[in-house]
Amino acid sequence: xxxxxxxxxxxxxxxxxxxxxxxxxxSVDKGQVLCLLGxxxxxxxxxxxxxxxxxxxxxxxIYIDGQPVTFKSPRDAQRSGIATVHQHLSIQPLxxxxxxxxxxxxxxxxxxxxxxxxxxxxxxxxxKAKEEMAKMGIDIRxxxxxxxxxxxxxxxxxxxxxxxxxxxxxxxxxxPTAALGVKQAGVVLKYIAQVRAKGLAxxxxxxxxxxxxxxxxxxxxxxxxxxxxxxxxxEVSREDVLNMMAGGEExxxxxxxxxxxxxxxxxxxxxxxxxxxxQSAVQDNRG
Amino acid sequence: MATTTPxxxxxxxxxxxxxxxxSRPEFGALAGALLxxxxxxxxxxxxxxxxxxxxxxxxxxLKFSAEIGIIGIGATLLMIGGEFDLSVGSIIGLTxxxxxxxxxxxGWAPWQAILITLAVAVLLGWINGTLVNRTxxxxxxxxxxxxxxxxxxxxxxxxALTGGATRVDIQALVGQNGIEDVxxxxxxxxxxxxxxxxxxxxxxxxxLVGFLGNIxxxxxxxxxxxxxxxxxxxxxxxxxxxxxxxxxxxWIVLTILAIILLQxxxxxxxIFGTGGHAESARNMGxxxxxxxxLLFMGTAVCATILSMLQVFEAGSSEVLRGxxxxxxxxxxxxxxxTLLTGGYGSVAGAFWxxxxxxxxxxxxxxxxxxxxxxxxxxLGVGLLAAVLFNTYIRKRATEAR
Numbered sequence: 167x168x169x170x171x172x173x174x175x176x177x178x179x180x181x182x183x184x185x186x187x188x189x190x191x192x193s194v195d196k197g198q199v200l201c202l203l204g205x206x207x208x209x210x211x212x213x214x215x216x217x218x219x220x221x222x223x224x225x226x227x228i229y230i231d232g233q234p235v236t237f238k239s240p241r242d243a244q245r246s247g248i249a250t251v252h253q254h255l256s257i258q259p260l261x262x263x264x265x266x267x268x269x270x271x272x273x274x275x276x277x278x279x280x281x282x283x284x285x286x287x288x289x290x291x292x293x294k295a296k297e298e299m300a301k302m303g304i305d306i307r308x309x310x311x312x313x314x315x316x317x318x319x320x321x322x323x324x325x326x327x328x329x330x331x332x333x334x335x336x337x338x339x340x341x342p343t344a345a346l347g348v349k350q351a352g353v354v355l356k357y358i359a360q361v362r363a364k365g366l367a368x369x370x371x372x373x374x375x376x377x378x379x380x381x382x383x384x385x386x387x388x389x390x391x392x393x394x395x396x397x398x399x400x401e402v403s404r405e406d407v408l409n410m411m412a413g414g415e416e417x418x419x420x421x422x423x424x425x426x427x428x429x430x431x432x433x434x435x436x437x438x439x440x441x442x443x444x445q446s447a448v449q450d451n452r453g
Numbered sequence: 454m455a456t457t458t459p460x461x462x463x464x465x466x467x468x469x470x471x472x473x474x475x476s477r478p479e480f481g482a483l484a485g486a487l488l489x490x491x492x493x494x495x496x497x498x499x500x501x502x503x504x505x506x507x508x509x510x511x512x513x514x515l516k517f518s519a520e521i522g523i524i525g526i527g528a529t530l531l532m533i534g535g536e537f538d539l540s541v542g543s544i545i546g547l548t549x550x551x552x553x554x555x556x557x558x559x560g561w562a563p564w565q566a567i568l569i570t571l572a573v574a575v576l577l578g579w580i581n582g583t584l585v586n587r588t589x590x591x592x593x594x595x596x597x598x599x600x601x602x603x604x605x606x607x608x609x610x611x612x613a614l615t616g617g618a619t620r621v622d623i624q625a626l627v628g629q630n631g632i633e634d635v636x637x638x639x640x641x642x643x644x645x646x647x648x649x650x651x652x653x654x655x656x657x658x659x660x661l662v663g664f665l666g667n668i669x670x671x672x673x674x675x676x677x678x679x680x681x682x683x684x685x686x687x688x689x690x691x692x693x694x695x696x697x698x699x700x701x702x703x704w705i706v707l708t709i710l711a712i713i714l715l716q717x718x719x720x721x722x723x724i725f726g727t728g729g730h731a732e733s734a735r736n737m738g739x740x741x742x743x744x745x746x747l748l749f750m751g752t753a754v755c756a757t758i759l760s761m762l763q764v765f766e767a768g769s770s771e772v773l774r775g776x777x778x779x780x781x782x783x784x785x786x787x788x789x790x791t792l793l794t795g796g797y798g799s800v801a802g803a804f805w806x807x808x809x810x811x812x813x814x815x816x817x818x819x820x821x822x823x824x825x826x827x828x829x830x831x832l833g834v835g836l837l838a839a840v841l842f843n844t845y846i847r848k849r850a851t852e853a854r
Contacts, residue, residue: 240735240736240738241738244738252733256736256737257733258725258726258729258733258734258796259729260796260797261725261726261797265722265725265726268722269722269733269734269737269739270726270734270737270738270739271737274718280718281719282723283714283718283719284719285713285717285718286717286718286719286721286722
């Protein structure tokens with residue numbers, strides 16, 4: 167079998183005395199969605215930052231197409247085709263669609279000798295931004311419109327379209343649905359499926375199993391800096407994933423605890439009703 | 454989603470034409486400039502003409518606007534890049550000393566002093582930018598420190614060079630190189646290929662004005678001028694203005710260059726990105742630290758251009774030159790629609806902002822019945838109105854769904 171597009175082997179990352187990641191391994195291939203699940207503090211962000219070049223792993227190795235690589239900066243990772251779409255940090259709301267789309271990669275055409283003083287080919291940039299957004303199914307009326315006028319889901323799509331346009335092979339989506347409503351989240355999930363269909367590898371970070379399950383092909387579950395395991399979708403049900411994420415026994419204990427609350431709730435609730443009745447009586451008197 | 458994408462009709466377009474005009478950052482400043490212009494034209498109306506529109510009056514308020522506008526350009530670009538520079542005024546003081554002292558005390562050619570001073574300006578900007586980048590402190594604090602440091606340095610060095618005075622004066626040239634009096638000293642400084650660009654009038658404009666005076670388009674009056682051949686002062690019939698002040702030329706040229714830089718170039722996009730959200734711009738590969746250093750350099754160079762314009766006109770560098778100019782630069786940027794938080798703004802807006810500032814400052818003097826003391830009140834109210842308007846615009850831009 168050919169080597170997967172991206173492979174992480176025994177990644178360890180420590181910050182001083184804190185062990186953020188302790189030997190995590192996983193992989194993702196072309197046309198595959200890897201879902202990275204874990205509770206807050208499980209090490210999802212650290213793993214992603216390691217893969218996108220923000221952190222350098224303390225030990226362990228990243229492989230791309232089977233070749234070992236070392237990323238010293240986010241720029242290095244981008245050159246290898248790894249693009250990260252951060253939840254809030256990718257898009258500037260006060261700038262236009264075009265300016266956002268080409269941020270850092272402005273097309274200056276032939277006048278490269280001017281360096282950053284090169285004149286941006288605005289018509290080309292406007293047209294491309296519009297086209298690429300249209301490919302993702304969003305019709306931009308005016309590429310000079312300020313991104314602040316777009317919805318949260320559309321902004322995510324802009325960041326995704328941009329990453330694809332600039333040659334991303336691996337797309338890392340950091341909590342893309344966290345701040346979105348149900349409908350908006352659905353829109354983003356649809357685009358994730360679309361990106362997979364284009365043959366990109368997608369790493370989708372979330373703690374919401376209900377968003378992860380429909381689009382994922384593969385799950386890696388992180389717990390306290392360690393990998394709880396990597397499973398293909400065929401192997402596990404939604405409930406299995408949820409149980410593993412929260413920790414099966416812990417969840418059972420929690421359920422038992424919640425039952426306790428339910429039982430003790432019944433008695434005081436009648437007292438509460440009495441209180442409410444007394445209050446409305448006072449209001450009646452005032453009226 | 455998709456409420457902004459048109460589902461059907463033309464109606465959306467019509468509204469958006471007006472909205473687009475409203476949401477241009479410079480719109481408020483342009484409207485304000487028109488308002489102030491009309492106001493002073495009417496207020497100064499006497500005997501069938503407006504004192505505010507007289508040749509000499511226009512030259513006066515244009516020149517004053519230009520001086521503020523030049524530093525306003527630097528401040529605007531820097532503010533769009535997300536930083537402040539409060540050391541602008543002190544840089545004006547320091548560089549006016551650095552440019553004049555070598556000429557009058559050590560016999561340098563003016564062009565040598567000018568080039569060295571511009572290099573020093575770049576260095577001062579580099580220091581500001583590097584410190585802000587390295588320390589991560591707000592530029593407000595870092596440059597506030599340099600406001601005091603540079604002003605103090607100017608005082609210390611001026612006193613040391615002059616043996617206790619607080620100004621270096623062109624007078625010191627008298628007696629060197631066969632220079633006999635102050636007018637000759639001025640002539641000596643002005644007769645330099647580079648210092649010509651910082652003194653007098655825009656190239657060619659005195660000839661144009663002379664021509665317009667001859668054919669009667671500009672009124673002439675009897676004025677006393679220096680006869681270049683005899684060195685005597687003689688009376689001549691001359692147009693009431695000498696030409697377009699060179700500061701106005703610098704202002705317009707720098708404004709056009711800055712607009713192209715910001716709107717059209719790659720660096721312009723980086724400036725917006727750096728000010729809007731530095732981390733996301735960095736993630737996209739924008740060298741935000743270098744952008745900031747460049748912007749601080751630009752601010753310092755703008756300040757230095759102004760300081761040289763003033764020094765070559767006044768013929769002296771005073772310790773307090775440029776005081777409070779840092780705030781005037783920021784006022785001009787804010788009136789022009791630039792956000793204090795960065796990432797949004799316009800150089801054209803700063804142009805109109807400087808014009809508003811200049812028209813009010815000089816207009817109050819031209820309108821006879823208006824007490825000069827009102828100037829600061831007008832300015833404060835104008836500033837407040839501009840900020841309120843900007844906040845409103847930003848809300849429209851970000852919240853309209």
